[in-house]
Amino acid sequence: MPRFRRTALAAGLTIAMAALSTAVALPAPASAALPTAAVALGDSFISGEGAGAYTPVVDVNGVAQGFPGWTAANNNAFFCHRSANASLNKANLPGIQNRFNLACSGGQPRDIATASAAREKGRTVAAQIDQLRAVAQTQDIDLVLIGLGSNNSSFTFGSVAEKCANRFIADAWTGWWEFWAYLGGPVEQKPCSDADLATAAQVSAATAETIAAVRQLLTTLNQVDADGQHRVVFQDYTNPLPLDLNPQFHEEDSRDDTRDKFRDLGAERYAAGCPIHRASLAPGHRFSQGLGTIVKTTRDTLAAEFPSNDLVYLNVQQAFNGARLCEQTTSPTGSLATPIRLQDGATGTFVTSLAGKDKLDIQRIANTCVSYFQTCQESWHPNAAGHQVLGQCLAGAATTAARAVSCVRAGNGTISVS
Template identity: 80%
Template sequence: MSRFRRTAAAAVLAVATAALTTAVGLSGPATAAPPTAAVALGDSFISGEGAGAYAPVVDVNGVAQGFPGWTAPNNNAFFCHRSANASLHRASLPGIQDRFNLACSGGQPHDIAAASSARANGRQVAAQLAQLRAVGQSHDIDLVLIGLGSNNSSFTFGSVAEKCANRFIADAWTGWWEFWAYLNGPVPQQPCSDADLATAAQISAATAETTAAVRQILTTLREIDADGQHRVVFQDYTNPLPFDLDPKFHTEDGRDDTRDKFRDLGAERYAGGCPIHRASLLPGHRFSQGLGSIVKSGRDTLAAEFPGADLVYLNVQRAFDGARLCESATSPTGTLATPIRLQDSPPNGTVVTSLSGKDKIAIQKIANTCATYFQTCQESWHPNAAGHQVLGQCLAGAATTAARDVTCTRTPTGTITIS
């Protein structure tokens, strides 16, 4: 029986018990049941990165941090980017009274049991387990959404995305005759390969690291959830880019991305939100599938270790089909992911929507702004508010199904199916 059905049954039983007590004249201490809660833990795809409407975040010192400005240190707690539009808040979850988004953009397995501030580039927030325990003191936790694995000690989603986008931009604006002229050596311009994104050894290490962190979550839930009834949903990742670009983005001015210097095409793809070599797309999808294997393997391992635990794997890799960046000629309009968007220096919140007419010096300046003030570009290639609405539908399906392996798919007509 699902937790939501049990909640309804318990309510009926409570009413009957109260009536019986009144009828026979019995009395006793009345203990109100704590409110039920759904909790989100993990990284940017769970916190709501890209969806806007970011709430203040309490830092490791207990101070709520609102937006600190575009030039503030990126480790500020606010840049966890916990969104009111995150999938946890968009999902229909009958029986759930309160929702707590404890995820943090850039979150790693390390951040589950230790303060994120204790590692390099980590944000100034407490360990997610410490935050989970605080929720457990006042609430009955019935649902936990976990998104973990895209960032770890071996690789991070942000570094992978930055690598492939930068290679495309360098290739588009820098000629081969300039390629060898840089004082710091040649600038990589070739498409990303599978090995550039994550090796098999890195995926294996990330799997072990992620599984160990989630094991700590499950152990903590056993300790703090008094009734022991909670469903844990392990969500994987969806790629913001398609398997191939719409033909509109294949060539411009007679040049494709296999030519030397193709600035018009580079500007066109940037405007569409997909500054990427076509040859990088399939390795990118295999990388996404690798992330899925991390999540699925972790769930399977822990299901064997925690017999009887209610653990559900939610596959969302096809949840954005037909609405990925540059999958149609109108991109980024109508897509479910945020385009890559940068700011000029000094950053002031105004994004650069067009690179047309800019030379490579201007391009480098814009790229450096992202490197120096990562908050100016960290929303890039994440689910937008509409994307999180879809992921909310996926979560709603995973929260109530009797299945333990759930796939959420978007049909060509935009219908979301749960199977």
């Protein structure tokens, strides 16, 4: 056969095969399914603050930060305090293969889309949305737990707790309040009122801020999730203190907290984990309910904007019933929250008793918390047992058919989600 005829034949076969492959496309190899994942975002009640067993946290430079020492700068990424005992890690979540805790203690709405390091007192971690994108590259995100709103541009949980505890201690140890000059003047010696914690205008501003941040989060999640199918659980907050203290903590040495000075009572309540005026408790619970309203309003608003998304509100305000600090005579033993604990210098050793302390002792101990916030930041957060309970709450919210559920602790300690 002449060369030109062989060449033409070969060319014809090539064209025919090309036409065949175009008409009947061969199936592409099936891609391996990504492992399923649950992700936590938000602030300290989600990260696991108070639960111990804190794991290294990758900072904005891609370096995993382990415990840097008690005198390190508090903006260190490690102090996000992501705990192996956090509720995400303790929840029974059938079908979930991997879990990623991206929350950070002290997290604010702005930290969702902006690096936390960009704001005052922020930690050196990337924006939580950017961390979420990284997870989505290798995981099919099926469940997201988010807790946001207790810290915002108007107020923070830490500042509220500090204000009310400081007032009680100042009242109990009358005369030592001048050592708290770092707060801008003498500490008030009266119980906290509703207006002291958060005004209606502040709650409104915090709500708008939270909605805007979570809107960005949901938009990103819808873009990066492998199959577009995921449930988002909006968890609110539980108060570490009861509506009233156990009668054992009402007075000491025939003095209650309406007196001018009551050091023995102050020391007793500090040891039990609840240095607080009894009259501050009701405003504190109304503040907690206000935080719940922020979270629920955020969920409801965004459910209307994202009608195809699976969004569930998880109310945990009664999850610690009967086991709050100073609710039982054994407090803090048996409580589900961490007591307020300070250090006398950044030593790692907590002061468990203020009995016999004088003004200079109090000044020195207080200044440790101011200089090294990590020495006291666990105070009044769920402890490991508390996060175990919150994990049960999450497990219920992860499978419910309802759009809003409450997690309640009964008198016998059982947890129900309905």
